[in-house]
Amino acid sequence: MEGGIDTGKDDSLGVRRRGLARHLVAVQEEQRLRLSRELHDDLGQMLASVALELHMVRAGSPEMDARLERAAMLVDRLNAKVHDAAWSLRPADLDRLGLRASVEDLASVLCGQLGIPCEMDLEALSSPPPAEIALTLYRIAQEALTNIGKHAAPSRVSVTAHIHDDRMRLTIEDDGRGFDGGAEPGPGHLGLAGMRERLALVGGKLSVETARGKGTTIYADVPLAG
Ligand SMILES: Nc1ncnc2c1ncn2[C@@H]1O[C@H](COP(=O)(O)OP(=O)(O)OP(=O)(O)O)[C@@H](O)[C@H]1O
Numbered sequence: 001m002e003g004g005i006d007t008g009k010d011d012s013l014g015v016r017r018r019g020l021a022r023h024l025v026a027v028q029e030e031q032r033l034r035l036s037r038e039l040h041d042d043l044g045q046m047l048a049s050v051a052l053e054l055h056m057v058r059a060g061s062p063e064m065d066a067r068l069e070r071a072a073m074l075v076d077r078l079n080a081k082v083h084d085a086a087w088s089l090r091p092a093d094l095d096r097l098g099l100r101a102s103v104e105d106l107a108s109v110l111c112g113q114l115g116i117p118c119e120m121d122l123e124a125l126s127s128p129p130p131a132e133i134a135l136t137l138y139r140i141a142q143e144a145l146t147n148i149g150k151h152a153a154p155s156r157v158s159v160t161a162h163i164h165d166d167r168m169r170l171t172i173e174d175d176g177r178g179f180d181g182g183a184e185p186g187p188g189h190l191g192l193a194g195m196r197e198r199l200a201l202v203g204g205k206l207s208v209e210t211a212r213g214k215g216t217t218i219y220a221d222v223p224l225a226g
Pocket residue numbers: 147148150151152174176177178179185188189190191192193216
């Protein structure tokens with residue numbers, strides 16, 4: 001019976017769950033680091049050489065030249081995508097910068113690129129939560145901000161964090177396009193599902209408030225105590 005578990009057992013369950021979460025988050029980060037290196041170092045360099053070759057080759061006939069040029073442009077675009085993917089997979093520099101500065105960095109880079117104001121209130125991230133929670137929140141902020149850059153076309157963004165009753169809430173809000181939150185995102189769209197899974201690993205929860213034309217707010221809630 002769930003309710004019949006005594007406190008001692010409950011504590012050790014909590015400790016084991018945290019240990020497992022820490023381990024899983026560390027494994028994920030390791031995989032991301034490996035993928036990021038492979039994408040950047042191997043794939044990126046090979047694509048760059050193919051692009052160079054294609055840009056140099058001249059077939060002689062105008063039709064073939066046009067085809068070669070299209071192929072070269074496609075490889076350039078592929079290269080840019082590989083570069084973006086490697087960039088977003090790269091390991092968080094949380095040890096050096098800390099969670100607050102790292103999240104501030106992500107938000108300022110995005111808002112700088114979009115040329116829009118960014119409101120931040122991230123004082124709550126100044127005393128860092130346990131490592132697995134910090135990494136989880138960093139990855140949530142990264143995906144939510146990437147989504148804003150890709151899909152929202154907002155005129156402002158806000159990123160805030162608050163602590164209430166041993167729970168941390170990270171909120172990322174935009175006033176952009178919004179979307180149909182009830183619809184299943186479909187196969188190629190892994191970001192929101194990934195955020196949910198990451199949060200579940202540390203006992204947290206993702207909520208999304210959105211509607212077409214009404215902007216999007218992402219809430220990531222995590223318990224700070226085991
Ligand atoms: N801030 C946002 N503003 C508008 N639309 C959004 C926003 N965030 C998500 N969406 C919509 O929700 C869909 C699912 O998002 P999700 O992050 O799961 O996938 P994706 O960004 O399309 O692809 P992936 O994250 O796998 O590269 C997006 O395709 C987009 O239509």
